[in-house]
Amino acid sequence: xxxxxxxxxxxxxxxxxxxxxxxxxxxxxxxxxxxxxxxxxxxxxxxxxxxxxxxxxxxxxxxxxxxxxxxxxxxxxxxxxxxxxxxxxxxxxxxxxxxxxxxxxxxxxxxxxxxxxxxxxxxxxxxxxxxxxxxxxxxxxxxxxxxxxxxxxxxxxxxxxxxxxxxxxxxx
Amino acid sequence: xxxxxxxxxxxxxxxxxxxxxxxxxxxxxxxxxxxxxxxxxxxxxxxxxxxxxxxxxxxxxxxxxxxxxxxxxxxxxxxxxxxxxxxxxxxxxxxxxxxxxxxxxxxxxxxxxxxxxxxxxxxxxxxxxxxxxxxxxxxxxxxxxxxxxxxxxxxxxxxxxxxxxxxxxxxxxxxxxxxxxxxxxxxxxxxxxxxxxxxxxxxxxxxxxxxxxxxxxxxxxxxxxxxxxxxxxxxxxxxxxxxxxxxxxxxxxxxxxxxxxxxxxxxxxxxxxxxxxxxxxxxxxxxxxxxxxxxxxxxxxxxxxxxxxxxxxxxxxxxxxxxxxxxxxxxxxxxxxxxxxxxxxxxxxxxxxxxxxxxxxxxxxxxxxxxxxxxxxxxxxxxxxxxxxxxxxxxxxxxxxxxxxxxxxxxxxxxxxxxxxxxxxxxxxxxxxxxxxxxxxxxxxxxxxxxxxxxxxxxxxxxxxxxxxxxxxxxxxxxxxxxxxxxxxxxxxxxxxxxxx
Numbered sequence: 001x002x003x004x005x006x007x008x009x010x011x012x013x014x015x016x017x018x019x020x021x022x023x024x025x026x027x028x029x030x031x032x033x034x035x036x037x038x039x040x041x042x043x044x045x046x047x048x049x050x051x052x053x054x055x056x057x058x059x060x061x062x063x064x065x066x067x068x069x070x071x072x073x074x075x076x077x078x079x080x081x082x083x084x085x086x087x088x089x090x091x092x093x094x095x096x097x098x099x100x101x102x103x104x105x106x107x108x109x110x111x112x113x114x115x116x117x118x119x120x121x122x123x124x125x126x127x128x129x130x131x132x133x134x135x136x137x138x139x140x141x142x143x144x145x146x147x148x149x150x151x152x153x154x155x156x157x158x159x160x161x162x163x164x165x166x167x168x169x170x171x172x
Numbered sequence: 173x174x175x176x177x178x179x180x181x182x183x184x185x186x187x188x189x190x191x192x193x194x195x196x197x198x199x200x201x202x203x204x205x206x207x208x209x210x211x212x213x214x215x216x217x218x219x220x221x222x223x224x225x226x227x228x229x230x231x232x233x234x235x236x237x238x239x240x241x242x243x244x245x246x247x248x249x250x251x252x253x254x255x256x257x258x259x260x261x262x263x264x265x266x267x268x269x270x271x272x273x274x275x276x277x278x279x280x281x282x283x284x285x286x287x288x289x290x291x292x293x294x295x296x297x298x299x300x301x302x303x304x305x306x307x308x309x310x311x312x313x314x315x316x317x318x319x320x321x322x323x324x325x326x327x328x329x330x331x332x333x334x335x336x337x338x339x340x341x342x343x344x345x346x347x348x349x350x351x352x353x354x355x356x357x358x359x360x361x362x363x364x365x366x367x368x369x370x371x372x373x374x375x376x377x378x379x380x381x382x383x384x385x386x387x388x389x390x391x392x393x394x395x396x397x398x399x400x401x402x403x404x405x406x407x408x409x410x411x412x413x414x415x416x417x418x419x420x421x422x423x424x425x426x427x428x429x430x431x432x433x434x435x436x437x438x439x440x441x442x443x444x445x446x447x448x449x450x451x452x453x454x455x456x457x458x459x460x461x462x463x464x465x466x467x468x469x470x471x472x473x474x475x476x477x478x479x480x481x482x483x484x485x486x487x488x489x490x491x492x493x494x495x496x497x498x499x500x501x502x503x504x505x506x507x508x509x510x511x512x513x514x515x516x517x518x519x520x521x522x523x524x525x526x527x528x529x530x531x532x533x534x535x536x537x538x539x540x541x542x543x544x545x546x547x548x549x550x551x552x553x554x555x556x557x558x559x560x561x562x563x564x565x566x567x568x569x570x571x572x573x574x575x576x577x578x579x580x581x582x583x584x585x586x587x588x589x590x591x592x593x594x595x596x597x598x599x600x601x602x603x604x605x606x607x608x609x610x611x612x613x614x615x616x617x618x619x620x621x622x623x624x625x626x627x628x629x630x631x632x633x634x635x636x637x638x639x640x641x642x643x644x645x646x647x648x649x650x651x652x653x654x655x656x657x658x659x660x661x662x663x664x665x666x667x668x669x670x671x672x673x
Contacts, residue, residue: 020339020600027346031364040361048626052356052363055618059348066342095599098391102592105387105567109584117572125564132394132560147558155565159572167225169576 015086017074024067031060097135101128117171118160125152177300180527184535190233193226194532197237198539199547203554204238205245205257207562210389212242212258213498217385218566220378220506221573228510228525233532235506239499240292240482240536243442244544247284247475249555252277260442260478263450267463267470274466278410278548283471285544286417287424291476292537294428295435295483299490300530302436303519306491310516315627316634318492319620320644322613325438325494327648340606341652343597347610348617350375357615358622370582377505377611379574379587384604385502386570387591392598393563407549416468423453423469424476431477435484441497442481449477483533489514490526493616498605501612509577 035041041053104124111120129148137144163169184190197219204215219238223231246258251268264284271280313321326344353364354374365371427449434445453473454463463470485496493515495501507514512525519526574587597604628634635641 016600020602023596023600023602024342024346027349030366031349034364034366038361038363040359041363046359048630049358049622050625050630052359052361054622055614056349056352056363059345059352063342063345063349066338066345070338070342094395098395098595101394101567102391102588102595105571105588105591109571109581109588112571113581121568125568128564128567129561132564133558136558136560147561151558151561151565155561155568159565159568162222163572163576167222167576169572170579171572171575 012077014074014077014081017070017077021067021071021074024063024070028060028064028067031056031063035060097132104128113172117164118156121156121159122152125156177527177530180524180531181534184233184528184531190230191535193230193234194237194535195539195543197234198241198536198543201238201241201243201536202245202248202540202543202547202551205242206248206551206555207257207557207559210257210562210566211385212239212246212260213381213385213502214389214566215242216499216502217381218569218573220502221382221576223506224509224576228507228512229528231506231510232525232528233535235503236529236532237536237539239503240479240533241540241543243479243482244285244288244475244540247288247471247478248281248548248551251280251284251471252552253555258442260446260474260481262443263446263474264471264478266450267465267467270464271466271468271471275406275408276412276466278407279412279468280466280471281407281544281548282410282412283417283420283468284475285541285548287420287427287472287475288479288544289537289541290424291428291431292479292482292533292540294425294476295432295480296530296533296537297483298432298436298480299483299486299533303487303491303526306487307516307519310491311520313516313640314638315620315623316638316641317644319617319624320635320641320648321492322494322617322620324644324648324651325488325492326609326613326617327651328438336601336603339601340603343602343604344606344610347607347612348614349610350380350607351611351614352618357619370585373582375586375611376577376583377608378509378577379583380590380611381502381505381608382570382574383587383590384594384608385498386573387567387587388594388598388604390563390567390570391591391595393559407552410545410548412468420468420472423473426452426456427473427476428480431480432484434477435481435496436487438488438494438496441485442478445477445481445484446474449473479537486529486533490518490529491516495609495612498608501605501608504612 035053035056038053041051041056043051043053046052104127108120108124111123114120126148129151130145133144133148134141160171164171184194200219201212201215204210204219205212216235216239220235223234226234243258243260246256246261247264247268249255249257250261250265251272254265254269256262256265268280268284271277310317326348327341349364351374353371355362355372362372430449430452431442431445434448435442450463450470450473453469454460457463457467457469459467481497485500488494488496489500489504491514493504493513495504504514512518512522570587570591571584574583575581577583594604594607597607624634625632635645
């Protein structure tokens, strides 16, 4: 299925519209909380300059209006179609690996500043190249693990040489 | 202009370091561009940090080589495995893959390479001719015109993803908010810092783009779970009959013109240009029914449009400081880091740098042509590399690249956060590119908007009293209303036609 068709299908799905409204709504919430809690943004002591509060309020108003419009579209769509909530287990299964990977990147960052770039990168790279390789082809275990080892050495080595040595980035 | 170009060409061609950087950029661009799941934007985003250590001239030679070569690189996987490596190659696969399946893969790649080179050269010629004119006209721009031009650019970015205009506008609004994080440049008032010192410096463009276009794509690739891709590996004879190649000259020129024109429209992008070119060639061809079965025009037209877009997209970026597409948005980040502000002043204050851009693009096109013919068989073997290995290496590149900007841990976390945000946006079918555009254009809009109001004693009518500003404002309003009004108007006409019948 093409990306455009996927996107078209998503946009007509009421639950997708509700999720999108929540996504933009979170930005609105954080934005308004910051703006309304900052008296300097509402002050009129800037003379002819409309002040630092103009653009934030304009943009947040557009975002708020848009979020509400998409939410209403989603709720109306839900009334019409009566679709049940998407299966959270199916969604979780789909995003499990990306979520794990993103979390492990956080762990990787902590390790970089604790045990150094090279060691932490060797661990991160070997583990993930192995896991992802085995996920796609369990039959050729030894080949996958060999590829993970070789890929790790070459990948980490290249990054270290280019950034650490050639460019002079102070990698921990 | 021509004398400047020739003088700089000579300077670059005798410098082994600049030549070497261009060749390296071309090699990396073609390789990364041809790998599915790694777009041209991603290639540019992850290689951008490597240009920090270079001086501005060397950095732009390298990055433009990556930019230009990756656009061609996407057609290799489109032809051989029916998966476009870049969005601009999305149409090339329609005739490229069938031709490859018929045992003429080498021919298809040659049509693509030949058309790409000519298209790129036409785009460059148009850039060299048109950019100085626009820059001269833009010197008459004042704050109201710049404010409206940037607003026009922001509304046009909604069209960067047809069918998602409204969500694109909202994503752009999020980008505008991100651009306001930190201290206000006029009054020093902190905005959206939430009391965190780390946010007082604002959100840098480069970690955001590395996260949005690099890490987010890695997360998408991991979700996909695809490891190795099977494709056509026997290229056969690389060279079609010379007469056949020459007979495509009209197709290539048409595609080049379409690509350069559409590329010059802010946020339009190559995906639109290639689609228009393909449709045009099919309409004009005597064998339109054969399109989709392996017709050379179906490859040459879109590929010339795709590469002409590079020159076209550089026009608004260099003359007005408005990115022509997502790749030029990333390129702008590189220029800003090196202290160069794209816009009309670039042509008066740094004409040498402008000439370097022209030469860099010319050199990249020539080197891509050579590289494409000499190394295509070796590049094809790379398509068999397991994608998960590349994805993990790219993730590490994103981390290190984000750190390399200011040696700041904050930038790594910004990159990580926007990587996750970008992934969530993909899952929700929200276009990502407008967010980056909003971050770039937001500060420009605000600065010029506020300056306009200060100069006009607070009168908003300043945007209506100046003809260029008013024209741009009306175009922006029309661009916003069109997606909503057009279907309604079309439906009304269709109903009237039905009633009459």
